[in-house]
Amino acid sequence: MINSLRGMNDILSEDYERFTYFINTATEIAQKYGFHFIETPLLEETALFKRSVGESSDIVGKEMYQFIDKGENDVCLRPEGTAGVVRAFVQKKLDKAGGIHRFFYHGSMFRYERPQKGRLRQFHQFGVESFGVDSVYEDATMIMMVADILGACGIGYRLQLNSLGDSNCMPQYRDSLVSFIQSCEDKICEDCQRRKSTNPIRVLDCKNPTCRDLYTNAPKLINNLCSTCQDDFDTLKKILDNNDIAYEIDTNLVRGLDYYSKTAFEFVSDNIGSQSAIAGGGRYDRLVEFLDGRPTPAVGFAMGIERLMELIVMPETAREGYYIGAMDEEAVDLVVSLAQKKRKTDKTTIDYKAKNLKNHLKAADKANAEFCCVIGENELKEASIWVKDLKNKTESTIALKDF
């Protein structure tokens, strides 16, 4: 038997119901916010991710499905969605067109990681990207959209918020943090030594108790924001307050991707194990120009669909449509024709085998049909069909021409 590859799942049956329910719900909401669907390729030039996600990130450093194709192009399966959307945005010259462009997408992402619950090698994200709006109101709107989607799916969450600063204040802060780390370099753990050069802000999030103690005196980004960033962050909090969105400030919240600036947020769930981030996003005002576009402010988020799956509260599925069966072999052909006719307007299932009434009722019940329709000896004689409403438990025999 050939099995699927490690970390790659099939989605079917109940999972598929939940999956499509989520996509449909999220799509509907994104459209209400004025976003338009965009589909970008699963395969892109490797350079795209190196320049956008950043070479220092784990994603690019060790998790990409990267290979040389038959044309000797260095390509890889997309590990995240934003880079491709930005590439498309620039390639279609929407940056030069100006104005506001809002997109949403959903699809497979690939990361070569060790799988565990809520972490797969092929997984699915739903995301949105907004281009051309520098107002922090757009950041707030993104957060409210995530809240709406999660709310519509009955999913509880905590929202964590931070500001990463911009090109004004971030580099300065980074420098001061690095020199702080250097001051106690001999005492910190191995991971932090590595983080110092790859992603220094991450050290603040270290779980090692010794490191934690040392870092209590480290400079805090939140205290080193420039006035623009500080004002925007204050405004963001005010907007969320006004719209009844609860949040926690997490000064250690760092997005793993290099392109983020200013607003960073993460929605987490306490009910799905250690992979608790269910949505993450933020502002990335510099990314469009990193990818050779005209400088364009942008903000977006992505949600991990697999992590949401078991949290989604599905609506009750009501009985629907018809089940048609025959009690005598002679009626089977008639039943097939009737079903074909009914299918033009309603969900209809049939059984090709003649069975007694009891078995048909059982089958209709299992198919979750609203009506169980049966043709037997009596009905065949008088050109009628017996119909039972399985919800109201009422029954009647009606002429075939009225069925």
Next chain:
RNA sequence: GUGGGAUUAGCUCAGCUGGUUAGAGCACUGGUUUGUGGUGCCGGGGGUCGCGGGUUCGAAUCCCGUAUCCCACCCCA
């Protein structure tokens, strides 16, 4: 990539320190009280016990390897 646990029927699992034809519940399927379900009764099919080696008279059970899943780390959605 590192460390730990698990893997027995379609699903959830039992199977004690190795001992004859490997079990349960649910699901599936057939028959039933001669045309009334979801909630009766009786029966049936289905497992080379993840895979490959080894120890043994004998392995689901012990050992080694391997694959996958789960947990923690790393990191992220």
